Every structure is written in C-alpha cells, then in structure tokens.
Amino acid sequence: MTETAPTTAPADDGFLRDLWYFGAIGRDVKPGKAIHREILGEPVLIGRTHEGKAFALRDICPHRGILLSTGQVVKRDGESQVECPYHGWRFRPDGGCAAIPSLTADQAAAMDLSKIRTRSYPVAERYGMIFVYFGRDPEAEPCVPPPVLDIPENSKIRMVETDIFNCHVDHAVIGLMDPAHIPYIHRQWWWRSAKSVHEKAKNFGPVERGFSMLPHKPSANSYVYRLFGGQRQTEIRFELPGLRTEYLRLGERHVTGFTAVTPTNANKTTITIVMYWDVPAMAVIPKALISKGIRTFVGQDRDAVNAQQKGLAYNPQLMLIHDADVQAKWYYKLKTAWEKHRTTGEPFRNPVKPATLRWTS
Ligand code: FES
Ligand SMILES: [Fe+2]
Structure with missing residues (x-):
C-alpha cells in the first residue's frame, strides 16, 4: 500500500x-x-x-x-x-x-x-x-544543546547580512578564519592600510567543540575599533559545525557579530552574519554604512573563495603553513575528533591545546 x-x-x-x-x-x-x-x-x-x-x-x-x-x-x-x-x-x-x-x-x-x-x-x-x-539518526534526540552565545538570550537582532559562496563549507570556514589573507583581500582604507601590516601574537585556547582567540585589546591598527575608545576587549570564538562569534566588549556593553557558515550543498555555502549590540555609540553610525562595510568585507572573501574554485577544480595538493594556518588545522582536527566521537561512542576530545600563534598581517 x-x-x-x-x-x-x-x-x-x-x-x-x-x-x-x-x-x-x-x-x-x-x-x-x-x-x-x-x-x-x-x-x-x-x-x-x-x-x-x-x-x-x-x-x-x-x-x-x-x-x-x-x-x-x-x-x-x-x-x-x-x-x-x-x-x-x-x-x-x-x-x-x-x-x-x-x-x-x-x-x-x-x-x-x-x-x-x-x-x-x-x-x-x-x-x-x-x-x-x-542527526545522523533521524529519530534520535539531540546529543548536544543548541548553540550558546555570551549575550542575553532576548538580545535584539540589529542587522543581518547574507552571502553565498560557491564552495564546499570547509573552504568557506578556513577562508574566513585565516589571518594571512587580510592584507591582500581586505585592503579598504577604513579597515587597515598596507602600511599597518606587522607581526602579531595572539593567544588561543580550547572552548566547547572549538577554540577561542582569547580576550585581548583589539589591534590599534584598526580604525573602526578606535571609534569606541576606552575599555575594550575582543574575543573570537569558533565552534563546530561552522559558527564564529566575534565579541567586542566595551565595559558592560557589547557589539557582537555572529557568523553562521552553513552548507547549502556540496558546492554552495550560505554565510549569515547577525549583528547584536547595546552600545549607544552605535546609533551615531548610519546602519547603511555598517551594512555596506560588512557586505564589502564578506564580498571580498566570497570573491576570493569563488576564484579559488577555478584552481581547486584541478584537485591540487594543498598546504597548511605555520602559525597562520593553525586555525585551519584545528578545524580539520575538530571535525575528525567529532566524527570519531559520533561513530565510536568514545568521549569527544577537543584536539586544541592552549597556544600563542604568531604571524604577520
Ligand atoms: S499530496 Fe500528492 S504530492 Fe503531496
Ligand atoms: Fe576575510
């Protein structure tokens, strides 16, 4: 029947x-x-x-x-x-x-x-x-709770931007987290100038199913951050499957950018950027300007990974080099560890160890 x-x-x-x-x-x-x-x-x-x-x-x-x-x-x-x-x-x-x-x-x-x-x-x-x-098993209850952000649960969404990358989610994720492309792909005057490139050292540590660029004072070479003055701290967290949250904490207040990198299918990835803030100073910046800034930034990443597809079509051997690519390595290791945990039933072991990564960008 x-x-x-x-x-x-x-x-x-x-x-x-x-x-x-x-x-x-x-x-x-x-x-x-x-x-x-x-x-x-x-x-x-x-x-x-x-x-x-x-x-x-x-x-x-x-x-x-x-x-x-x-x-x-x-x-x-x-x-x-x-x-x-x-x-x-x-x-x-x-x-x-x-x-x-x-x-x-x-x-x-x-x-x-x-x-x-x-x-x-x-x-x-x-x-x-x-x-x-x-779930792998359509009938099974979720084995982990839904994502948690370090903001009040009723936080109001201030802005949403969406983009589509024509690539597998892995290339979108590592393309967005890699620091070495910044001086080449994102050259706009209001972000960083070519002259501002210098050696950096950032501290990282594990968080649940991911890692964090631990809270630190934002680089002085970014014009946007200077606007806020005073007490400021940033933290960038990444967690599986492809959730990245950038916190700018200003005393008691915050500006938070959440990016979901979601596989649409094997050749297409949807990027969704959701902005939250409770900083009065944000009201003086026209929303259209913030939106334009985010679109420009993500559009540059999109154009880079889309261009990369032409080379990847030949299935070349790829490299992950030194500290600038350690976050990409962690991403792949996290994926492997999660797969292992789900297929063997062994506890999930986060492969990320506390580390200071150094690079020039
Ligand atoms: S009811 Fe016939 S296709 Fe849905
Ligand atoms: Fe980028």
Whole structure:
C-alpha cells in the first residue's frame, strides 16, 4: 500500500551530523507560514504554527515528492498543519500525516495514517535565530544543546547580512578564519592600510567543540575599533559545525557579530552574519554604512573563495603553513575528533591545546 525510500544523505559529503545548524532568522518565518531552505544538501521546510512555535520538516511530500513549502500552513482541528499543494495531504509539525483528502470514509478508517510521515528535525529558537538539528539518526534526540552565545538570550537582532559562496563549507570556514589573507583581500582604507601590516601574537585556547582567540585589546591598527575608545576587549570564538562569534566588549556593553557558515550543498555555502549590540555609540553610525562595510568585507572573501574554485577544480595538493594556518588545522582536527566521537561512542576530545600563534598581517 505504501512504500518509503531511504532518505539518508551520502556519508562522504564532508558535512558533520549530530550538530545544530543555522536554519533561518526567526522573524523571516511568520506565524502560520513556512519557508524553504536547502541545508546539508537536504530540502528543509522551516515553519511556524499559528501560535508561534517554530518547526522543521523534510520539505518533500511523501506522496509524490513536491516541496511541501509550496503549499500552506492551515489550521485544522485546532492544530497547525502543512497542506501539500498537489493532493492536499496534511502533515503535523512532528511530520506525521494528519489527513489524505482523497480517501473515502471507510478507506480512511482502515488506514493507519501515522505510518506515513516526512522527517521532522529538532529546532531551537534563540537570539532571534532558528537552529535546526541534523542527526545522523533521524529519530534520535539531540546529543548536544543548541548553540550558546555570551549575550542575553532576548538580545535584539540589529542587522543581518547574507552571502553565498560557491564552495564546499570547509573552504568557506578556513577562508574566513585565516589571518594571512587580510592584507591582500581586505585592503579598504577604513579597515587597515598596507602600511599597518606587522607581526602579531595572539593567544588561543580550547572552548566547547572549538577554540577561542582569547580576550585581548583589539589591534590599534584598526580604525573602526578606535571609534569606541576606552575599555575594550575582543574575543573570537569558533565552534563546530561552522559558527564564529566575534565579541567586542566595551565595559558592560557589547557589539557582537555572529557568523553562521552553513552548507547549502556540496558546492554552495550560505554565510549569515547577525549583528547584536547595546552600545549607544552605535546609533551615531548610519546602519547603511555598517551594512555596506560588512557586505564589502564578506564580498571580498566570497570573491576570493569563488576564484579559488577555478584552481581547486584541478584537485591540487594543498598546504597548511605555520602559525597562520593553525586555525585551519584545528578545524580539520575538530571535525575528525567529532566524527570519531559520533561513530565510536568514545568521549569527544577537543584536539586544541592552549597556544600563542604568531604571524604577520
Ligand atoms: S504530492 Fe503531496 S499530496 Fe500528492
Ligand atoms: Fe576575510
């Protein structure tokens, strides 16, 4: 009567499972609506019930494969359900089939609809963002809590910028964290000038499933930081799967930039930058200017990794060289350690050891 096909992703896509990924900005998913996303090469519907609770489903109708997100979120029997646009099958936020309108009453009575389902993903909404958990086992509960930022949970999103890199997530992650490209790719006068290049030493240490460029006074050679004067400290944290948070702490206040590097599929990566701040001084800088600055910066990274694809197409041997590439090495080691932990069941061991890294940039 019903047949189901396996929905597991290829094991060799290089994407980590059993982790939370950025799904959507919360305000982009209105109550009683749903949107489509591709994440880890999977079609994902991110929806919200009429009461406001976010949910995520595999965005494929089990009947004949149309994207469920092209249908509607309807309210039936006091419950929000996703209605397929093709033949009207309805699905609950937990993925279970609630109705098949074409059945006669006796056919419906004889059929166990709960056996028909589309995968549902655990979701968590915090800091105005919706995170989606991609478990290797679709039925398993999340093995780690959703991402935690060092800001109040109800912090207001001040700005969102999105970009698409035409590369695998690994190249996007290491392209964004590598310090050696800064004087070459990001030359704008308001950030750093070519003359400001000098030797640097930064202290790093492990954090949960990642590492931190430990709190320090920002380099004096960045014009932007000078604006804030006084007591200031930055910290940059990276954690798996590809979440980078840059904190600028100004006494009790903060400017925080969260970057989610999310695999869309094997050749495409979505970069989402979410800004939070509670610093009154930020109000004097026009938002359009901040937005332009971020877009310029990320656009330069995008152009570099996109250009890199032309060379990578020949599958060259690559190098990771000295301290400037240690963060990239850590990223790969963290990935390996996570894979090992999830496949063997051994405790996760963070391979990062405290270190001072030195480079010229
Ligand atoms: S394809 Fe969805 S109900 Fe037929
Ligand atoms: Fe960059």
